[in-house]
Amino acid sequence: MDSETMSLRSSLEEMLDSLRRRGEQPTDLPPALPARPNARGRLPLARRSLPVDFKIECKTSKGTKKKGGEIEDWILKNGEGAIFKNGIFGRKRIRAENQPEESPYFEMAEGNRFKGRDEKVDDLAASTSSVGRSDEKMKNAADYVLKKELRAWCWLPTGKWELGKVQSISGNNARILLSDAKVLTVAVENLSPANPVMLDNVDDLIKLSYLNEPSVLHNLKQRYSHDMIYTKAGRILIAFNPFKDIPLYGNDYMVAYKQKTSDSPHVYAVADTAFSEMMRVGTSQSIVISGESGAGKTETAKFAMQYLVAVCGGSEIECEVLQTSCILEAFGNAKTCRNDNSSRFGKLIELHFNPSGRICGAKIETFLLEKSRVVQQARGERSFHVFYQLCAGAPPLLKEQLNLKPPYEYEYLKQNDCLTIDGVDDAKRFHKLMEALDIVKISKEDQEKAFAMLAAVLWLGNIAFTVIDNEDHVEINMSEGTAFVCM
Template sequence: MSIIQRPKGVSASSRFAPSENASGAWDADALKGLGRNSRVWVLTPDGARGSQWSAGAIVSEGKAPDTLEVKLDDGRIHEVSKRVVMPANPPLLEGVVDLTQLSYLNEPSILHNMDTRYQADNIYTRAGPLLIAVNPFKKLNIYSQDILRQYQNGTTEEPHVFFVANKAFCAMKGEGVDQSMVISGESGAGKTETTKIAMQYLATLAGGSGMEEQVLQTNPILEAFGNAKTLRNNNSSRFGKLIDIHFDNCARIIGAHVQTYLLEKSRVVHQAKGERGYHVFYQLCAGANSEERSEWGLESADKYNYLSGGGDISIKGVDDKKDFLDLKKSLKAVGIGEEIQHEIFQVLAAVLWLGNIQFTPGEGTQVVPGNSAVDLAAKLLGTKRANLEKALTTRTIATGKEKIVKPLRSEEACDGRDALAKAIYGSLFNWLVAQVNTSLSDSRSSTSTISILDIYGFESFQHNSFEQLCINYANERLQQLFNHHLFKLEQEEYQAEQIDW
């Protein structure tokens, strides 16, 4: 998330739409004070991408009204409209740690500053009270214990998620006021990883009660059941979560509570090309031992319709078998023993076999003869084949005191089967979150809380569904709340003090 501040005396409209006058002088507020050889950004055509900002310097007034001659850094000279010219910052300000230090806070200047820092592996940049993080898509050695101690001891104030987490912790501890950290951004921006890093820092800072390790173990559990590979992100959160971390009067972690939002249940039964379903299904198929595979009739992931629809079964660099063993350890750490784990994985296997149930075409559909998936699904769900088959192929309509059993068409049966699979998985996910919360609760009363919101970001795919509408609407409301608190409340304070803003 980025913030653009307005230079003193420059209106929002005049910065992007220079005004005209009879003499053609450069009186647009955005270009005021610029002259020959002043550094500027010019919006230039760029083939398939449409346009891009190019650096250059002003040569002179253009021949046509409201134009300038600008020499780009590659030597080309263009006559361009003033409307596509923005002032550039001096080289001294390239790569500053805080965007508010820039003389000109326009789009190309902000992007250039971010790119300059990114090329030097400085992925964090401050924007006043905000921290902007750019996903490096590689491992960086900036989260070591030595660096953590620097922020803990206050020996550095370089932009970092550690700095934000430390600031929230110190404010909570010193002022006794609950704190919130909102982590938002586009899908694939690195929100989930940032959340984990912030939680790790707080656990190190406020450890000692023994609860902090349990709090951290919630991450691999929620990721396994709520994250999946998408076209933009190999570990995309397909749900939102608010994590409340509770502290005692000595500022030690004594518990936590997780609240989840908008689980993408449609992903259980369908994935776009190049995507996967939820990680836990692939982990189960890869990591179950021979006894479990025999009991649940498990096969490789590519044998299941609910897992092979996207065409991608594995993720490069990810070991699903190892992750399955880690998941079991994490479940045990939050108080879910082997017996309950066995039942959880049995339900997951049942969902997979539901997806392999096929129906005869046309009216009055039936399960395809010889289809063993219905037997396995019924067994794993603890019911009889006849009961499951009847539930999938018929619909009961109540009319007064009578009940009418209506046969379904094959398309309706498929929809019902998928709805059942989604309902089972959604209920299992909610139950699992409730179990985690029970494990993380504490009889001691909490004196303060730090809340971390991690919600999946704006999305726009080639084929969008109701989930994308919900996701984007939630993000719009979150952005509205952010704007209200950061801008509108500040403006009201200015107005109350009769200060021109």
């Protein structure tokens, strides 16, 4: 095992140990998530014009009937041989028992919508006994789709989804009129039902009649294009990174969410719900923020903390809590190819409240810091912010004491020729860092020790060695770095 893996393992072990120490069993299990529809296509309500609660039937090319999980397995194994591989829309051919007045699927709506899995399998078994009628039913379904000029998403060979209207269906192919007036012939298995226009821009994905991939992406994209970066998916909040300042934050918004006069999806609403539930139920609440690098997790966590601090306090401790971000980011964040302020560690932030709902303490645990970044960074990336901040912003006396040079003088910092970040003033950030350290009451003496350690690390990187024989023995080169580190 190499040393890096060893250090990662030990960090991981440390984290697990610390989690274990925090209690073997969570005493505050989160409430069960509400039942959510199948992501492949939630069946719409009976009153809507689209097909509802169809049954699945399956017959192999040899005529044997299959049901339940067998169907899925069989379709996967048999590919093109699966005659029911795809219906009018999507993977499943669906059929209704009775002919509705308007929709060929009407009858199934109320009775079967909330049936459990076993009941549905029973339905499936029943439905396979009437395969003979399926062609007629499918024709009705096709007629219905055509009559209503239903919109559908087409999966194009280019790998994109395109919205169009179904013009005609013949065999396994459908002709689709696209928005640019082009007509495409698409295999029906490459179609997914689109939601009616009235559902454009809905603020909660569970309001969509069809929860398929293109419909979800379309909805999120539309909202994003109107700077609506938050969307709900039931109890989950989806947050998009706008990469620009959007006027969605600040006092007025906080008041609106506190007084519940706004119910648009927002990180403030999530923080408010967590706080209200904590006060109501009397147990700890967690907000889990996840996403890929650059998705906006750190910013979102900061907005959530700002909200909690604003509505639950006004005393000194809250101010200290907010200042921790500045310190953590200086020491643990760095510029990467994906994010100019990427957190190179994980963190667990606890805010402690007293019985009256005021913040009375906080605890931050960090884990898995990417230590190797100190000595090596990928092209276009920097080491941790604090090194550049120290070099740029240290007061003259400190600079002299620590023999500080500009970043390009240090091997650890200059290796990638990436010394600055557009729009970021490292010197100013250093002053903010010192203020934050003062606010969280780190003594001047401890601050100086920390800065001396950082300077020592930089100088250590400047020590060079020369191989002096064939057995790879080395000798240290005398240089400014060597002299300074040995002092």
